[in-house]
Amino acid sequence: MSVRSTARSMRAMLRIGFLDAIAYRGETIVWMLSTTMPLVMFLLWSAAADGKPIGRYGAGELHSYFLAAFVVRQLGGSWAAWQINMEVRDGTLGMRLLRPVNPLVHYAIEQAAHVPVRAFFSMPVALLFFALDPLIHAPKEPLMLVLFPISVLGAWALSFLMNVIVGALAFFIEQSVKLMDVYTALFFVFSGYMVPLDLFPEPVRVVLDYLPFRYQMGLSVELLTGALSPGTALRLVAQQWVMVALVTLSAHAVFRRGVRHFEAYGG
Amino acid sequence: MISVEGLGKTFRVQKRPPGLLAGVKALFHREYTTVEAARDVSFRIDDGERVGFLGPNGAGKTTTLKMLAGLLQPSAGKATVGGLEPFRRSEAFLASITLVLGQKQQLVWDLPPQETFELNRAIYGVSLPEFRKTTTELVELLEIGEQIKRPTRQLSLGERMKCELACALIHRPKYLFLDEPTIGLDVNMQETIRTFIRGYNEQYGATLMLTSHYMADVTALCPRIILIDKGSIAFDGELADLMSKGRTDKRVRFSLSREVPVAELRAVGNLVEHGAAEATFEVQKDAVSALVAHALQVLPVRDLSVTDPPLEEIMRAWFAKEPAQEPA
Numbered sequence: 291m292s293v294r295s296t297a298r299s300m301r302a303m304l305r306i307g308f309l310d311a312i313a314y315r316g317e318t319i320v321w322m323l324s325t326t327m328p329l330v331m332f333l334l335w336s337a338a339a340d341g342k343p344i345g346r347y348g349a350g351e352l353h354s355y356f357l358a359a360f361v362v363r364q365l366g367g368s369w370a371a372w373q374i375n376m377e378v379r380d381g382t383l384g385m386r387l388l389r390p391v392n393p394l395v396h397y398a399i400e401q402a403a404h405v406p407v408r409a410f411f412s413m414p415v416a417l418l419f420f421a422l423d424p425l426i427h428a429p430k431e432p433l434m435l436v437l438f439p440i441s442v443l444g445a446w447a448l449s450f451l452m453n454v455i456v457g458a459l460a461f462f463i464e465q466s467v468k469l470m471d472v473y474t475a476l477f478f479v480f481s482g483y484m485v486p487l488d489l490f491p492e493p494v495r496v497v498l499d500y501l502p503f504r505y506q507m508g509l510s511v512e513l514l515t516g517a518l519s520p521g522t523a524l525r526l527v528a529q530q531w532v533m534v535a536l537v538t539l540s541a542h543a544v545f546r547r548g549v550r551h552f553e554a555y556g557g
Numbered sequence: 558m559i560s561v562e563g564l565g566k567t568f569r570v571q572k573r574p575p576g577l578l579a580g581v582k583a584l585f586h587r588e589y590t591t592v593e594a595a596r597d598v599s600f601r602i603d604d605g606e607r608v609g610f611l612g613p614n615g616a617g618k619t620t621t622l623k624m625l626a627g628l629l630q631p632s633a634g635k636a637t638v639g640g641l642e643p644f645r646r647s648e649a650f651l652a653s654i655t656l657v658l659g660q661k662q663q664l665v666w667d668l669p670p671q672e673t674f675e676l677n678r679a680i681y682g683v684s685l686p687e688f689r690k691t692t693t694e695l696v697e698l699l700e701i702g703e704q705i706k707r708p709t710r711q712l713s714l715g716e717r718m719k720c721e722l723a724c725a726l727i728h729r730p731k732y733l734f735l736d737e738p739t740i741g742l743d744v745n746m747q748e749t750i751r752t753f754i755r756g757y758n759e760q761y762g763a764t765l766m767l768t769s770h771y772m773a774d775v776t777a778l779c780p781r782i783i784l785i786d787k788g789s790i791a792f793d794g795e796l797a798d799l800m801s802k803g804r805t806d807k808r809v810r811f812s813l814s815r816e817v818p819v820a821e822l823r824a825v826g827n828l829v830e831h832g833a834a835e836a837t838f839e840v841q842k843d844a845v846s847a848l849v850a851h852a853l854q855v856l857p858v859r860d861l862s863v864t865d866p867p868l869e870e871i872m873r874a875w876f877a878k879e880p881a882q883e884p885a
């Protein structure tokens with residue numbers, strides 16, 4: 291596929307993705323409600339703590355952590371697996387392949403265009419919580435504030451690429467979205483979305499450093515809440531981007547193989 | 558030019574009898590069978606030609622079109638479209654073709670078609686003045702000025718199909734592969750689309766390959782017919798040749814000045830159709846004049862015409878054999 295035609299059509303693809311995201315206002319708000327799990331966890335953990343700290347998490351830390359998790363989920367989430375699964379199964383992927391644009395880039399741009407829409411609806415909620423809850427810490431370290439957007443971008447990229455890998459399994463199995471459900475369940479537990487990762491035992495944390503989950507969520511939350519030393523923060527962000535590079539290669543390979551299968555078996 | 562030599566496509570498909578037990582068995586052991594969807598397909602189509610690609614369900618029409626559009630990898634043989642190999646899907650190739658599948662769409666479902674037109678403009682690098690000119694033409698010819706401003710999901714099937722066609726032609730492709738472009742449309746809409754396709758072919762010298770179950774599409778658009786049956790080419794030639802090939806009968810249709818009882822009509826010849834004041838007879842070519850002379854004596858004839866049997870009937874007779882295998 292041509293890099294030139296992909297580059298020249300990026301703006302148009304972004305525009306279409308954005309317009310598509312705002313086509314259903316009601317659906318967007320319902321979708322947002324489905325991603326408010328951190329706010330629920332915030333209440334649950336606060337009740338469980340009952341005024342006493344859990345690990346290093348006092349009330350203020352818990353409030354800050356789950357508000358940050360809510361923000362990162364809105365900005366770093368991607369749901370491409372469902373779209374890819376659907377297009378493979380109903381054959382509309384064929385229409386995408388007939389355009390001189392890299393289909394993965396096309397998916398990425400369409401998905402990325404949804405982020406501003408989610409931010410538009412969710413950031414006022416986050417700011418409201420921030421303004422009304424005196425226990426929530428504001429991030430102070432300039433380095434963390436620099437690393438935070440870089441890590442959110444990495445989180446989004448990883449989230450999108452993992453969605454591509456799982457979604458592309460629809461080329462080979464009947465329903466890849468079922469696998470995505472499994473992946474999402476693992477993500478909920480091991481990414482820091484529902485449980486701060488430093489509450490896990492040390493051996494589990496070591497393993498999690500080599501899996502994508504933490505880099506899809508926990509790392510950005512830890513940066514925003516000032517939980518990491520500058521050295522650790524830099525190391526983890528570098529590790530995140532190494533993982534982005536590796537998962538990019540894997541996603542490309544799986545999708546390419548899937549398209550070959552599509553070309554051989556049905557189109 | 559489209560050149561196809563010995564093109565073949567086989568699919569390996571799962572074989573599973575119906576029923577719960579078979580379903581459970583398939584969890585542990587799957588059986589596969591190979592289906593030959595296209596076999597040794599060869600033909601050449603010159604630039605600017607309009608060709609009808611016909612065959613019964615599962616004959617291999619869509620498979621062949623998808624191979625020519627670069628969506629399916631052939632299992633055997635070779636094809637080039639405008640000198641380019643489809644399966645490589647090079648930018649030059651993709652810019653020169655369009656594939657319209659009656660059952661699949663490229664329009665973004667929740668947005669007005671105009672937005673997808675804009676997207677295609679950017680993707681294919683069509684300049685703004687050229688885009689405006691093409692869009693204006695397409696919108697006028699297809700009468701979709703209002704429809705392109707409404708979300709695709711709110712359009713009727715016919716309106717959507719017209720917008721799909723317009724969208725597929727924004728980049729002015731030289732090769733049009735149209736698979737059932739009029740499926741599900743009413744007679745007026747079918748006619749509009751036929752007129753439009755013929756106009757596009759004449760204006761831009763585009764090459765057209767069309768599959769359709771509506772023979773009216775084919776007779777109106779395609780001077781040349783390629784018949785495919787069970788994956789192989791069964792006929793390749795002029796529509797007129799197909800109409801006369803193997804058929805020695807004609808249809809003689811009489812307009813009558815008053816209604817005539819059916820029994821009286823049957824006494825004239827082999828009556829195949831009749832209405833309030835009309836009757837159609839099937840007759841051997843060499844007996845046409847005798848039938849006409851007799852009818853003029855016994856029936857109140859106001860007008861008459863002699864035609865070939867309809868294409869539907871010819872196709873039915875041609876394919877009245879064992880059913881073709883269904884590809885994946």
